[in-house]
Amino acid sequence: MEETLRTAVQKALADAGASDTSFAIEWPTDFAHGDYSTNAAMAAAKALGKNPKELASELATSLKESLGETVESVTVAGPGFINFTLARPVISGIVKEAAALGSEWGRGAELEGKRYSIEYSCPNPFKEMHIGHLMSTVIGEALSRVIENEGATVIRDSYGGDVGPHVAKAVWALQKKGITEPANAKEVGDAYAHGSRAYEESEEAKTEIDALNRAIYVGNDRDLMELWRKGREVCLEEFKEIYKVLDTHFDYFFFESETAVPGMEVVKDGLARGVFEESQGAIIYNGEKKGLHTLVFVTSQGNPTYEAKEVGLAFLIEERVPSDVRYILTAAEQVGHFAVVKAALEDIGPLVAAKTSHVPHGFLRLTTGKMSSREGSVITATDLIADIIKVARERNEDSLIAQAVAIGAIKYMILRQAAGGDIIFDVDKSLSLEGDSGPYLQYALVRARKILSYAPEKLLDAEAPATPYTLERLIVRFPEVARQAAADHAPHAITQYLTKLAGEWNSFYASEQVLGSDGEAYKLVLAKAFATTMENGLRMLAIPAPERM
């Protein structure tokens, strides 16, 4: 629809002698203004030396003609907006289409044939998964689905740090405690906290841990590597359990233990070519020349840092899972580091660098203070999920429904706002499942499905009332909202839209009787179209849709 209007406006402008004007087709703030509007007249007025309002009415006249039966009216308003109101049959036609299409409704083809590689979640084994990773996981899955909805193939991967100082700290403490087979991720996480404290408090521990770090890179000590393998495994098993609950999955898991070697090779090669420099025994990338920081890629001890491994990973993935576009989701605190990694990558492999982008997300911050893994004030993903389920349980005896409601509430909280910003997480308030929330969307859908469950399967050929409901005009927008969300990497645009849609449905529900009413047939079509839109929208966000609540 937007394309139709764009083409028509483009032609009208060309006829008026302003073919190179750039203009927007947008949604008016209020449906009272119409279904679409354009600023074309205001944008072209100056170049043509005309009064915007006069130009607008000239354009409106010719647009009304060229659009014919697509529109009910084309009017001029305000400083020179041209407003389009869609014709009644066009709106009801799209509503019926939505009701009939089912899961295909809202699907786009904008990214057809493209392969995306998206990296997210990325918890480190040897620690528990905390709410920061939960956030990355939820955003990454939603972004993946929003992109898939436009026809792209998305390959998901998670990348974990299974070697390096933090691992050595955990393994060191496990050894000290005489644990050869850790029982769960918590035990390993506690060991990390213990080792981390010892590293700062004791010179002796520090020396031992540094040696252990090196030994793990080398990997010759059988007992040590066995403990390392078991510690990693027990954490990964727990991560996979959480992914199941969150309805996400990964095609690949990459680990730093695999990227260390290729990372070292790339850096050595780059050193020979003058991309990197030696300084104080370390190998660095001089970012100053590009207005960035200078960072160490290989330490003076000969270990690759995060940066070197990241570069190694870029080539490893390019080899194993080639793609057209690669997104890496990490916390915003890493933007500076990532900028340096990308700068180095541009010097070494410009093609790989060109398709790689960093998508930063904020922190989940607590109103009660900062999280610290050393002080044990970390909220783990498991604990948060369990807490919210407990609240949902109060109103749902069925534990599966309680879980669906809880997961919906958590995901909504994360996906309601732009991904880049921090989320202020008030434990008490986020336990409330009312207002703008996941359950609000789920409940709206449950009510629509209930009505549909009473109705026989004889919908679709219903006659629409003369005036469209606002709900209908909102449903019409869904495919365009989805396309825009994919283009902007903005799953939250879907969340915002669904919240508005649910509100409109609830208003309709409160003021209109469906079953047994006049015009029941069309209202059922509308209920079906709403339910389909909500189902497909929730699916894009990976928010579960329980059958009842």
Next chain:
RNA sequence: GCCUUCGUAGCUCAAUGGAUAGAGCAUCUCACUCCUAACGAGACGAUGUAGGUUCGAUUCCUGCCGAAGGCACCA
């Protein structure tokens, strides 16, 4: 000190350079014999500050104030 991001209602968030800046929470009204009230209707209430660009600025640019993060051997 330098770099990045940010500053919208009492609180938490929206708003591809456009029309009367939208929601939820909180507070106050109203509404439950009706398809599930985890709902609906209404009231109250906001663009840090000073300039600039523009027909038009929450949005772009500059200064100031304030916040968060980053700035070589952690990730």
